[in-house]
Amino acid sequence: MAREDAVQKEKVAIIGSGNWGTAAARIISGNVTRHPNFHSEVKMWVFEEIIEDRALTEIINEQHENIKYLPGFKIPENVIADPDLLNTVRDATILVFVIPHQVLCDQLKGNIHPKAIGISLIKGCDTDETGIRPISLILKEALRIHICTLSGANIANEIAEGKFTETTIGYKIREEGELFKKLFETSYYRVGIINDVIGVEMCGALKNVIAIGAGIIDGLKMGNNTKAAIIRIGLLEMKKFIKMFYKNIKDETFFESCGMADVITSSYGGRNRKVAEAYVTTGKSFEQLEKELLGGQKLQGTLTAKEVCAMISRKGLENEFKLFIAIYRIAFEGLAPNKIFDAIVD
């Protein structure tokens, strides 16, 4: 039976309410009122915080603004903030995951709608003893639901400002990809869909490694030719890596927003690039710079580089991923940044 017949009105729950989750809520709230497929109320789970004596959920529900994570942008009134995770998801047939999943899965297991499907907007990656483990796979196995992925050259604040943006949704079942496209697409937020759940997600993780490489080049003040070369080599290694370590990856994925567009944005902006540049110019450690520049948040790029290189090394494939290995060795083994070129030339 087609999903449209089984579920007459999809009810959406957004799990997470940070910068990106709140920007997503603004988009979703408009689309659920426009398309007949959806129930017009959207629930958003908020990790409760007290801000100047008021609960963040209360602020969102009364003032219709997330003053902490996306200040200055109205949240439509059909978005209902809820501090109770299980209450948020109880009737939801669509789960939009925007925050790291580790705690969630245990709580949600057995407590979600039998027809629920999910989409992961989560950035970053998780690991187990085999290496990087796609978050979409963890969610899928823990909750026994279908999971799509969404990733792209998507800075949350620029989306909130209505700047023209593209993104990519990876699906396994086309009908679900199309449903999520309806949920997310607007005149300025353009959604491409592709039959490649893991490819879309893994591009979002691996691009951070390339951004570290781009930052190293910026720190070395090597100019335009070199930066373009590093981005190109990085994109090729990313493609090779994902195709080698995961199954059924599509070549076209790398031409989507989640692929080369996100690699480009991350290599010219973004915090991985910035911290890597500072690493070269200041000589301070990545740990120190994370404290100074990111308030102690961990960089995704270095963690991912470490896991990626462990996976490469276990298979003895160092010669096929010279740039990734060089980036890892610069970040973790004290290789001099200007040795990056010796490392990648045959």
Add this chain to the structure above:
Amino acid sequence: MAREDAVQKEKVAIIGSGNWGTAAARIISGNVTRHPNFHSEVKMWVFEEIIEDRALTEIINEQHENIKYLPGFKIPENVIADPDLLNTVRDATILVFVIPHQVLCDQLKGNIHPKAIGISLIKGCDTDETGIRPISLILKEALRIHICTLSGANIANEIAEGKFTETTIGYKIREEGELFKKLFETSYYRVGIINDVIGVEMCGALKNVIAIGAGIIDGLKMGNNTKAAIIRIGLLEMKKFIKMFYKNIKDETFFESCGMADVITSSYGGRNRKVAEAYVTTGKSFEQLEKELLGGQKLQGTLTAKEVCAMISRKGLENEFKLFIAIYRIAFEGLAPNKIFDAIVD
């Protein structure tokens, strides 16, 4: 018979001695002394100019520097500048074309070595009544010799400074591609070769159109998401256009330096981007800005956009190339720059 047996020592003539030609001469002069395939003397045709009472050829041959077009960089002594075109090419079995070809072909016809092959480093494009005509094809037909092409994210001065750079050579006969790789590759100038003469050349022309689009976005101050989206859409239209209008184009070409790397560099630096940005922010015409910012030189990107869009329109394919058409209409038909988004959204 393999070329190696037919031609024992390849003699190289470089036709052109501007910024790019001189940077190429520096690379080539080192490689001809390193590889036994080549005669160690390299001739370089110089369009004679008098600079402070001295001929430019004399300055190059005595002072070993092109003080006008690549000041500050030594030219090795095995490069001999010659103001006489036919004398330059007389014994040459390898012709490196670096300047626009229109005048050259008539003079060279019938006056080149019977075993000569050529490589075009010429940027830009030529047109006839059918639209854009690859310069490599014009050279090949006029001179009846094999022509390879070289293009990439290659700013001449950065190469002269020894900054790590990649480039792409398109060949039809692999042996010739490999010969040219020997002639050009150094530890910091890395050459990829691909069986796609026209694809390599056309990427170099079309990327200028995308750079105009990127400049428009910069002028509109649209941010990172938008710029990445425009570059991505531009690259897809470039690929589709080249594959549609020319034969035997390889998908892999677009992953080479001549493809996405050059698109990226041109969209973040380069004069097409710069002038297009100024067009949006100042409201002055492209003609006016060419005068003010380029000393009256013509922009490649606008000319190419015009020809590209004429070819698209003749086939009625406007809906397949929405970004290219929008860029053309902004540059030539007064479309407001911020309408670029309406134009590309379905």
